[in-house]
Amino acid sequence: MKVDAFDFELPPERIALRPASPRDAARMLVADSDGLHDRIVRDLPKMLRPGDCLVFNDTRVIPAQLQGKRGDATIGATLHKREGPRTWRAFIRNAKRLRDGDAIDFGAGVTATASDRAEDGSFALDFAGDEPVELLLERAGQMPLPPYIASKRATDERDAEDYQTMFAREAGAVAAPTAALHFTPELMAALDDAGIAHETLTLHVGAGTFLPVKADDTDDHRMHAEWGRIDAATADRLNTVRAKGGRVIAVGTTSLRLIESAAGDDNVIRPFEGDTAIFITPGYRFKGIDGLMTNFHLPRSTLFMLVSALMGLERMHEVYAHAIANDYRFYSYGDASLLLP
Known part of the structure; x- marks a missing residue:
């Protein structure tokens, strides 16, 4: 399909720079067979049925944004996928000043050597020393806010908590599974009381989730791989x-993509552990999920393509037009949608 089909106009003021407080007070636009319904996230127990199951991603965001020096050159790095015990693939800012074998000093006693430059301009960064890389990142890194927020304000101490879900347990993501940011212990208790179950899986979200689709046709777009796991019991x-x-009901596109990666053509979900680069566009037949709770996504993005595959492209343009006209807040810190095809 032509990527232009997934474009829409979004007023800049619709981009949320902070989350709702409390988290479950965010608005939620419900799209189901009866139409569109303006609700808040706290209404979720009434929007689902006893016996339904919400599936959350328990990945934890690491401080994956680094800034350092190679000689007199300033080098920015955004880690996006672990490649070994001490090696991460990273997108590089000022990459023209970096070559294989160069060492980058990120301060706080943290250094890494660049190698294996890829076609997309990313490098492998091999971190020096014996300390776990996670400890090095705690010292030298920052929370990797999405570019559409980071371009409008600086990262601060609030983001360390705001950009982490209540389910965050398995460290390794460089972007939050943002639909789950809306959940609170109080909301989870209300869902339990309503007979709605929940499960967790792990997909370490990579920075590739924010990359624009540069191809003119969806057939020509290449997804970055992300590592995920669903155990046999789940x-x-x-x-x-x-x-x-x-x-x-998948909570977030990351949960959905992993379930669909694990599901067979017989609609059975199987244990899964490894990389997935699944790219879901209209025409895809869903095998493992029956609905999706997600935030509002960027125009021309792979995530807007995914929700259009679930609900239909024309329907999703209607959903987003309603959201924009009714002042819903967009993107990572924004409001939610509940999509029930």
């Missing part, structure tokens, strides 16, 4: 939910 429980007539 897969079995999700299959049981559907066998009993419940719906599997």
Whole structure:
């Protein structure tokens, strides 16, 4: 499909720079067979049915944004995928000043050597020393806010908490699974009381999620791979939910992409561990999920393509037009949508 089909105009003031407080007070636009409904996230227990199951991503965001020096050149690095115990693939700012074998000093006793430059301009960074890389990043790194927020304000101490979900446990993401930012212990208790189950899986979100689609046709776009895991017990429980007539509702596109990577053509979800570069566009047949809760995405993005595959392109243009006209807040810190095809 032509990428232009996924374009829309978004007023800049619709981009949220801070999350709602409390988190579950964010607005939620529900799109189902009855139309569009303006709600808040706290209404979620009433929007679902007993026996349904929400699936969360328990990845934890690491301070993956680094700035350092190679000689007199300032080098910026955004880690996006672990390639080894001490090696991360990174997108580089000022990459023209960096060559294979160059050492970068990120301060606070943190240095890394660049190697293996890829076609997309990224480098492998090999971190020096014996300390776990996670400890080095805690000293020298910053939370990697999305570019559409970072271009408008500086990262601060609030982001260390705001940009982490209540489910965050497995360190390794460089972007938050933002749909889950709306959840609070109080909301989870209300969902439990309503008979709505929940499960967790792990997909370490990479910075590639923010890369623009530069191709003119979706067939020519290459997704960056991300590592994920669904264990056997979780897969079995999700299959049981559907066998009993419940719906599997992915919370976030990351959860959805991993479930769909693990599901076969027989609609059975199987254990999964490894990389996935699944790219979902209109025409895709969903095999493992029955609905999606997600934030509002960028025009021409792979994520808007994904929701258009789930609901239909014309329908999603209607959903987004409603959201823009009714002052919904967009992107990572913005409001939510509940999409029930």
